[in-house]
Amino acid sequence: MSESKNKSPWAWIPTLYFAEGIPYVVAMSLVVVMYKRLGISNTDIALYTSWLYLPWVIKPFWSPFVDMMKTKRWWIVTMQLLIGACLGGVAFLIPVPFFFQATLAVLWLMAFSSATHDIAADGFYMLALDSSQQSFFVGIRSTFYRLAMITGQGLLIILAGSLESFTGLQPLNFSVESSTTAKSTIVMQPQNYNVPKTDEMTFVAFPSDLVLNTNRISKDSLEQIKNIASAQNLQNGFVSADKNSAVKAASKEMTGNAGIVAIRLTKKPEAGKSVVLNTNFAKGDKSISVVSGERITFTPENWDKPAYVVVQLDKKLSSNVKSEFKGVSGNLKLAWSITFFILAGFFVLLFVYHRFVLPRPASDHSTATNSVGDIFKEFGHTFATFFQKPGIVLAIFFMLTYRLGEAMLVKIVSPFLLDGREVGGLGLTTGQVGLVYGTVGVLALTLGGITGGIAASRKGLKYWIWPMAMSITLPQCAYIFLSTFLPDNFFFINLAVAVEQFGYGFGFTAYMLYMIYFSDGEHKTAHYAICTAFMALGMMLPGMMAGWLQEKLGYQHYFFTVMLAIIPCYLAVSMLKIDPEFGKKKKN
Structure with missing residues (x-):
């Protein structure tokens, strides 16, 4: 029996995906607040911190090297140690006069390390768990990733603010x-x-x-x-x-x-x-x-x-x-230095913990050869084998269309909630929107994700693919209801958002499981990273035209148009071929 069978996934999946989310939220949110507090202009903050997102966008291009060289376990623990070192480097550099340029350089290294860690962690998840475990824990990993987002956007900022208060005047x-x-x-x-x-x-x-x-x-x-x-x-x-x-x-x-x-x-x-x-x-x-x-x-x-x-x-x-x-x-630089030192120490502890707790699946091994030429040949082979997989055209069509309605919706929901009733919006205040999506929405989304994982592990992906596809599309009718009747009752607005977010959390389970299913085989780590690139593309392209289309149609007609997105989604689902046993919990 392999070691991966002896160690409970509960011992490492929550901490692994919490560790995956923290560097991302640091680069996307936390440093924005830090630079603002330290007097950097909005223009410079927006320009330079936006570039930190690039490593996560292009990570499929070096994912084959992660697949070929060393084990996924080695990449995980090494990147966690490197991320900890980068966070410590940021803490050391905050007090220097040229802190903006210096910390950005280290954050770039942290971002590439984190993107590499994501590649290895997702690959390790597929190697260390069987299909039924993958189904069950898909909601758990998403939940702890979201907890990392909440920690970075809330608790860490609160910590830095408390340190600011402690080191200064009343x-x-x-x-x-x-x-x-x-x-x-x-x-x-x-x-x-x-x-x-x-x-x-x-x-x-x-x-x-x-x-x-x-x-x-x-x-x-x-x-x-x-x-x-x-x-x-x-x-x-x-x-x-x-x-x-x-x-x-x-x-x-x-x-x-x-x-x-x-x-x-x-x-x-x-x-x-x-x-x-x-x-x-x-x-x-x-x-x-x-x-x-x-x-x-x-x-x-x-x-x-x-x-x-x-x-x-x-x-x-x-x-x-x-x-x-x-x-x-207070001493702002000291406060933020202490915050990043705490983060650095946390990642060193994660490195030590995962160094001993992560299992060692027999299938987790490198495929690199001795020749540099062979390595680059294998690199090209990795991409080639992905696009040579049976059903690749249908798979890409599914990955681009399954979230089409969500992609068209996500860019317009907040403007709809904020815009006045004279232009077809609900006229909510900023505080009310924060309450709707920051509490009710997050809870419903998390509950939907966990429920989806439990359900998929019992009956398998093939059984649940249609209910989950309908779950991620049909709750969008909530916005047709809201844009048609424009209710004043805040309860109905919260209820509509809760239904939509639960449906998204439940339905997204099928999307993640299908990417795992399609990536299975040789080079599954790199192939999963490529799938995530198509996932990002499927969100980006419809979102680019959403605002223009909404302005042409108005909110009510736009939300009716969004419902048409179920047609390509359902068409793709109807043609998918999935092993009926994939994702089912195996009986002892």
Whole structure:
């Protein structure tokens, strides 16, 4: 009996796929927040961090080398150690003056290491488990991958924020409240504020509790408010010239009401030192946000002048809600260095853990030959054998069309939920959309994925392919319902999203299992990576034209059009040939 049979998959699948998700969310989300906190411009952040996605896009091109050289187990543990070293390198480089360029270079290495780790992990999953185990654990691996996303986008940012607060002055706190009745006074000019006398250096906000009427204002008025605040911040040295908002053309289009919060420092900083205040949303309703003055710098020259932060209500907000904002002034570089050191230590622990816990399947071996020429010949052979597989045309057709409806839907759902009812949307606020998809949607998606894995392991992929295909397509009717009746009841909106997300989680199980099924055989690791490339292509191409088509048709007709995507999907499913025994749980 092979060692893979003696070790429970529960011992390594959750940790393996949690480890797979963390570097991805670090590159895609966490570093964006870090660079923003450290004062990098939005333009540079968007441009350079977007390139970090490239290794995951092109990973099929070096997947054959992972298949040919060493074992998948070796690649997994080695890449985890290298990822840990890269995260440690980022932690060391954050304090240096050229940290942006230096950390980006190390993050590039981390991204390639992570993409290689993904190739090896997916291949190892297929080698270490039989088909019934693959079916059962497909939802479990997806769940822990999503937990990694939540950890990176939530817990790690919370950790860094806590460290920021711990290493600096007492955090600044102020609240903003929307009101349908109260009048709101906007501070349009700097003035003297009554700063309390104290020997302690701290921040004071004026007002500490701002109330804004929900009546909308013109975009022209909003720009005037922002320009006044930006001009004063620039004049007093709170921001540098490249942080000053550009003046925009006047517009009478209506937007959410806005107001100014002035911030003063109570004590002069030491000569040659500065205090940087970063202000962000803390808790409450996310329909209220900071739109200018997120990062301001107090110096010995400007400490006794007011700095201005502009806050704005969502234009669709029509009820009384309250949000709290926190400004922290800690040692930002130290806080983020500690965060990345913790991540580095976590990956070293994963390396040690998987070094002993991962099984050693007999089928996990290298296929490399001694000659360099033979290696490149084998590289070409790997790609050739994929496209020579029986039924390759139908398989590619299935991989491109199974998620066609989802690809057309995913780009339009958020705009539909946010757009006003006058243009066919539901007119939800940003906070409401976050609640719908961040809680109800995530729970339904996870439950659907786990249910799909359990179901597939009992009856096999062939039995479930049709129910799962219908599950991933028919719940899209929920958006036909929403766009036709435009319900006001938030419960029905949540219910529709929950049904759609559960259906997607349940139906996606068949897609993942079919890619595993089709990749089986020689070079299964590389072939699975190629399948994932077709999966990405099937999402990318329809998504590129979704916005244009929706604008031409309107939301209701667009969602009816999306339902036509079931035709090629069902056509592909009807022609698939799948072993009836694949995915079934084997009886002892």
